[in-house]
Amino acid sequence: MPKTLALxxxxxxxxxxxxxxxxxxxxKQLVLSQPEFEWHVLALSPRFFRWRIRGNALTWLSEPLLKEHWDLLLVTSMVDLASVRGFHPNLAHTPALLYMHENQFAYPASDGQHNSIDPQMVNLYSAIAADTVLFNSDWNRRSFLEGVEQLFRRLPDGIPEGTLELISAKSRVLPVPIDDPVFLSEAERQSLEAGERLWRNGLEPEPGALPLRIVWAARWEYDKGPDRLLAILQELERRALSFQVCVLGESFRKVPEAMTTIQQQFAHRLVQFGYASSRSEYYEWLGSADVILSTALHEFQGLAVLEAVAAGCVPIVPAREVYPELFAPEYLYPDCGDDIPAEAAHAATLIEKQAVDGHGDRLTVPGVQRFSLGALKPKYEALLLEALF
Known part of the structure; x- marks a missing residue:
């Protein structure tokens, strides 16, 4: 250990x-959970994506903090680490960790996006410049390395031998943790009176068996599959299943057409449609639901689903992206590609089994304690210390 750091x-x-x-x-969670280190943060607002990922090093060109001495740099996947180090020679030999929440090689492009290789090259250059590359899932790691390999095959010449192997050798998986209070016991779930009031939505419950409570929690964007959610709800309605649905998540100026259709067609099923009013209310929705449904076409860790499972929901998720590494096959419905009706039918069959009066064996909530902050905090600390010393 360097003597200066010991003091x-x-x-x-x-x-x-x-x-x-x-x-x-x-x-924020990382800084709070690791008080043994002196943290300083530079953050740019999440807008103008193409400019942010390509221009962040230029934006920070005259940033005083980058002129100071640091023991370690920790940067997210959108940071152009190669340029940051190039613009600030004093940081050239400072150890650097790159944390990949996502990678631009596996991010599905929408029809409205301008096709550009720049975001992928920023990811690639940063991975080369970093001492260690951290991924929030093995799917993220594998898809990144596969994407880099495919890119190298397309480039005409000048690819240094062993570059892919170099990145692979310094790559590790370290998930984003789930805050410990999210984890609820069955007794705690039963005592969530606030959650019960949310699902009643001001109405007295109908006599008989309670409807199945389904949560969908994701950004309202194309890559989260809102058209697939619509198809599943339509299939459940066709099967006359008794259910309620809570649609959570952040919406933007351009709302997918499928979401508008859901609001219109399923007003009699919807108990929530939009962002929860607070983080505590969000967890109340999760803690009082039966099923967390995902229709995502893009998911690097599936944190919203993992939080819902921690709160006691049974996951019903597609057999693609990160989900096969998170859950056993019985929680997965087949990925049917562009055949959305077929995929919806498979998902509806799994959901139907969770109904109180459904047929077949009901699934139990799988364990996700390995993703808790309590479990991952010492791993983060050990990795930071390893990078320093």
Whole structure:
């Protein structure tokens, strides 16, 4: 251990170039959970994506903090680490960790996006420049390395031998933790009176068996599969299943057409349609639901689903992206590609089994304690110390 570090807290500079909700929550949780280090943060607002990922090093060109001495740099996947180090020679030999919440090689492009290789190249250059590359899931790691390999095959020449192997050798998986209070016992779930009031939505419950409570929690964007959610709800309605649905998540100026249709067609099923009023209310929805449904086409860790499972929901998720590494096959419905009706039918069959009066064996809530902050905090600390010393 360097003598200077033995006498003081190690200084870590954390850079977040596109400080969206998940990135912001992760960095705040990390700083709070690791008080042994002296943290400083530079974060840019999550807008103008193409400019942020390509121009963050330029935005920070005259940033005083980057002129200081640091013991460690910790940067998110949107940061152009190669340029940051190039613009600030004093940081050239400072150890650097790159945390990949996502990678641009596996991010599905929408029809409205301008096709550009720049975001992928920023990810690639940062991975080469970093001492260690951390991924929130093995799916994220594998899809990144596969994407880099495919890119190298397309480039005409000049690819240094062993580059892919170099990145692979310094890559590790370290998930974003779930806050410990999210985990609820069955007794705690039963005592959530606030959650019960939310699902009643001001109405007295009908006599007989309670309807199945389904939560869908994701950004209202194309890559989260809102058209697939609509198809599943229509299939459940066709099967005359008694259910309620809570649609959570952040919406933007352009709302997918499927979401508008859901609001119109399923007003009699919807108990919530939009962002929860607070984080505590969000967890109340999760803690009083039966099923967490995902229709995602893109999911690097599935944190919203993992939080819902921690709160006691049974996951019903597609057999694609990260989900096969998180849950056993019985929780997965087949990925049917562009055949949305077929996929909806498979998902509806799984959901139907969870109904009180359904047929077949009901699934139990799988364990996700390995993703808790309590379980992952010492792993983060050990990795930070390893990078420093």
């Amino acid at each position: 003081r807290q190690p200084r870590i500079l954390l850079l977040s170039a596109y400080d969206a909700g998940s990135h912001r929550c992760w960095r």
